[in-house]
Amino acid sequence: MKRLLSSIGIGAATVDTVLPQAEVHPGERVELAVELIGGDSAQRIDGLYFTLTADAGGDEWVVDRYGFDGSFEIGPGDERTERVTIRVPVWTPVTRGGPHVRLETGVDIDWAVDPTDSDEVAVAPDEFVAAVFAACEDLGFTFTSSSVVETPWLDDRPFAQELVFEPGERFEQDVSKLVLTTIPRGDDLRLYIQVQQRDEVAEAVGQDFNEQEVSVTVTYANPEMIGRRITSTIDQFR
Numbered sequence: 446m447k448r449l450l451s452s453i454g455i456g457a458a459t460v461d462t463v464l465p466q467a468e469v470h471p472g473e474r475v476e477l478a479v480e481l482i483g484g485d486s487a488q489r490i491d492g493l494y495f496t497l498t499a500d501a502g503g504d505e506w507v508v509d510r511y512g513f514d515g516s517f518e519i520g521p522g523d524e525r526t527e528r529v530t531i532r533v534p535v536w537t538p539v540t541r542g543g544p545h546v547r548l549e550t551g552v553d554i555d556w557a558v559d560p561t562d563s564d565e566v567a568v569a570p571d572e573f574v575a576a577v578f579a580a581c582e583d584l585g586f587t588f589t590s591s592s593v594v595e596t597p598w599l600d601d602r603p604f605a606q607e608l609v610f611e612p613g614e615r616f617e618q619d620v621s622k623l624v625l626t627t628i629p630r631g632d633d634l635r636l637y638i639q640v641q642q643r644d645e646v647a648e649a650v651g652q653d654f655n656e657q658e659v660s661v662t663v664t665y666a667n668p669e670m671i672g673r674r675i676t677s678t679i680d681q682f683r
Contacts (some may be wrong), residue, residue: 577648585613
């Protein structure tokens with residue numbers, strides 16, 4: 446009877462995945478400690494699998510999937526730690542300002558409801574996106590929110606991250622909002638700069654802004670250089 450109960454997920458093995466640090470960075474390799482505790486009867490583990498997801502505004506996106514083969518048996522009440530390494534994709538959204546990133550762990554057990562674990566992951570900016578934040582701060586912009594948007598025009602990924610900034614005193618007469626779409630590519634960053642301009646005519650007919658957008662490739666994580674490019678874009682549409 447115990448074996449039958451285990452096969453339908455009652456009294457089965459449990460799993461908990463532990464990340465070694467408080468936050469991760471896109472592009473880095475992270476070693477996970479997968480802690481398993483046996484259930485009421487021995488069970489054969491046929492592998493581990495993971496899904497990294499991003500949730501923003503109620504929409505969930507699969508960032509990446511990982512699978513690790515390897516069979517072993519875990520006895521009743523046994524404790525075992527498996528260590529595996531995953532690479533956090535360069536396009537993983539930064540969790541500052543809104544998006545939630547989670548790592549879901551599953552254990553492959555034949556003829557059983559696979560035990561699962563889900564953990565929220567804090568994702569810090571890589572050097573390029575960190576430089577974007579620094580550039581905007583230097584220009585007097587205040588970061589207000591972030592979202593994940595669908596990008597059917599990109600071949601290698603289904604989404605990108607938008608960062609929204611409000612202008613400070615220097616640009617508040619001309620700019621309603623600055624929206625930066627970041628597309629990290631490892632060795633560089635594709636950056637779409639959208640300037641939402643204040644426009645008296647647009648406001649008179651019930652609109653708050655006109656939108657202008659340019660795209661640039663950032664090859665150096667240099668806040669001063671990025672700041673100059675943002676400034677020249679704003680000046681271009683004044």
